[in-house]
Amino acid sequence: MPVTAFEFDEKYQYQNGFDCYFESSGVTGALPLGQNSPQKPPLGLYAEKLSGTAFTAPRHENKQTWLYRILPSCSHPPFAPVAAPNESLGIGGEALKKMHYIPNQLRWDPFDHDPHADFVSGLHMVAGAGDATLKQGCAMYIYAAGRSMDDRTAFYSADGDLLLVPQEGVLDIRTELGWLLVRPMEICVIPRGVRYQVHLPTGPARGYALELFQGHFVLPELGPIGSNGLANARDFQAPVASFDDGPDAFGQTASDGPKEYTITVKFNNALFQTTQRHTPFDVVAWHGTYYPFKYDLGRFNTIGTISYDHPDPSIFTVLSAPSDHAGTSIADFVVFPPRWLVGEDTFRPPWFHRNTMSEFMGLIRGGYDAKKGGKGGFVPGGASLHNVMSGHGPDAESYEGARNAELKPQKVGDGSCAFMFESCLMVGVTDWGLRTCQKVQEKYSEHSWGELKVHWKGGKE
Ligand SMILES: [Fe+2]
Numbered sequence: 001m002p003v004t005a006f007e008f009d010e011k012y013q014y015q016n017g018f019d020c021y022f023e024s025s026g027v028t029g030a031l032p033l034g035q036n037s038p039q040k041p042p043l044g045l046y047a048e049k050l051s052g053t054a055f056t057a058p059r060h061e062n063k064q065t066w067l068y069r070i071l072p073s074c075s076h077p078p079f080a081p082v083a084a085p086n087e088s089l090g091i092g093g094e095a096l097k098k099m100h101y102i103p104n105q106l107r108w109d110p111f112d113h114d115p116h117a118d119f120v121s122g123l124h125m126v127a128g129a130g131d132a133t134l135k136q137g138c139a140m141y142i143y144a145a146g147r148s149m150d151d152r153t154a155f156y157s158a159d160g161d162l163l164l165v166p167q168e169g170v171l172d173i174r175t176e177l178g179w180l181l182v183r184p185m186e187i188c189v190i191p192r193g194v195r196y197q198v199h200l201p202t203g204p205a206r207g208y209a210l211e212l213f214q215g216h217f218v219l220p221e222l223g224p225i226g227s228n229g230l231a232n233a234r235d236f237q238a239p240v241a242s243f244d245d246g247p248d249a250f251g252q253t254a255s256d257g258p259k260e261y262t263i264t265v266k267f268n269n270a271l272f273q274t275t276q277r278h279t280p281f282d283v284v285a286w287h288g289t290y291y292p293f294k295y296d297l298g299r300f301n302t303i304g305t306i307s308y309d310h311p312d313p314s315i316f317t318v319l320s321a322p323s324d325h326a327g328t329s330i331a332d333f334v335v336f337p338p339r340w341l342v343g344e345d346t347f348r349p350p351w352f353h354r355n356t357m358s359e360f361m362g363l364i365r366g367g368y369d370a371k372k373g374g375k376g377g378f379v380p381g382g383a384s385l386h387n388v389m390s391g392h393g394p395d396a397e398s399y400e401g402a403r404n405a406e407l408k409p410q411k412v413g414d415g416s417c418a419f420m421f422e423s424c425l426m427v428g429v430t431d432w433g434l435r436t437c438q439k440v441q442e443k444y445s446e447h448s449w450g451e452l453k454v455h456w457k458g459g460k461e
Pocket of ligand 1: 353359386392
């Protein structure tokens with residue numbers, strides 16, 4: 001079921017749709033009529049273009065947005081490396097160059113909360129592949145934040161679009177283009193370059209993130225499913241313009257001197273900062289196709305078999321980041337929501353498999369039907385990684401249970417939601433993911449599959 005509304009909802013208005021052209025104005029008359037960059041934009045605003053694709057990208061891929069703001073974003077002193085680097089991104093952004101490539105199945109206990117970190121210092125790369133400088137590949141992260149970002153800070157990534165999957169705690173995200181409230185069981189995507197600030201209205205927050213160094217998320221093709229199903233376009237929500245022109249926003253009126261705003265950028269996985277005397281959240285109006293958005297996973301229209309066997313897990317794809325090869329994704333975001341299983345004479349959990357893709361899984365809440373046993377288990381806030389051709393499947397306890405289960409219509413996953421970042425790339429694991437976080441379950445494989453029984457009886461039933 002969809003995430004239920006609560007008190008924060010009144011603060012937000014959204015524009016509904018996926019990959020749409022949207023326009024939003026915080027005051028009447030801020031959007032120029034009939035052109036993008038008039039000699040004098042309305043209301044004394046500056047026009048600034050934010051491009052998410054090459055200007056010349058085909059129309060169906062083109063993502064550009066015009067911002068009408070009080071001061072342009074270029075108005076700041078030079079960036080410098082941050083004084084206290086986030087070491088989990090690698091000093092100097094070298095996390096991706098120092099990966100550990102491991103054929104073993106990996107599973108992590110729930111990652112620690114960090115009461116001292118904000119969203120930026122609490123962002124830890126766990127795994128990834130490719131190179132942000134070449135705009136190739138992707139990376140998987142855990143975030144754990146115990147405090148809101150300061151009101152006079154903003155963060156952006158030059159490395160890619162960031163998909164956030166909250167697992168605990170609400171994220172109240174102020175972006176240049178407006179506010180997004182993102183709760184567990186909702187996801188959001190913050191595009192490359194968009195500046196934002198993360199507040200924690202309900203306390204500590206923890207979750208997962210996937211950054212695309214290349215391309216953008218699209219909805220998967222539906223093929224014979226038809227024109228509706230899986231994640232429906234109308235359920236995606238983009239923010240409306242919201243800006244700050246308060247007394248401190250431009251440093252003119254403060255009695256104790258101009259207020260400074262700190263902008264942090266992740267640039268090739270290293271953090272740089274600058275300070276400026278004006279708020280980055282001064283976009284009065286915008287229009288275009290490049291913007292942050294969110295989606296309620298409870299609205300996912302889950303589709304499965306009504307005869308026998310079950311489809312490949314690609315049937316659960318919410319968003320897809322295509323590679324240049326049709327049908328092959330740099331990353332798919334896939335969920336395993338509550339659903340009815342009715343397949344006759346069918347082994348209902350996921351089968352044993354080895355894939356050419358790598359699978360990074362997390363659990364937002366509840367349990368996962370293929371992982372009932374195993375010391376430590378697969379529990380909310382933890383993760384697993386089954387890399388290219390690393391065999392896996394239900395653990396011994398789950399297998400025996402499913403093999404002997406009475407098959408009747410059965411609801412699985414009530415109150416639960418697992419998800420997967422599936423990539424066509426072989427992903428490496430960072431030092432933080434393998435060692436520093438100290439959450440790797442040492443005997444995951446042995447505990448899961450070490451006691452699988454032999455059912456073979458010499459060729460006889
Ligand atoms: Fe798998």
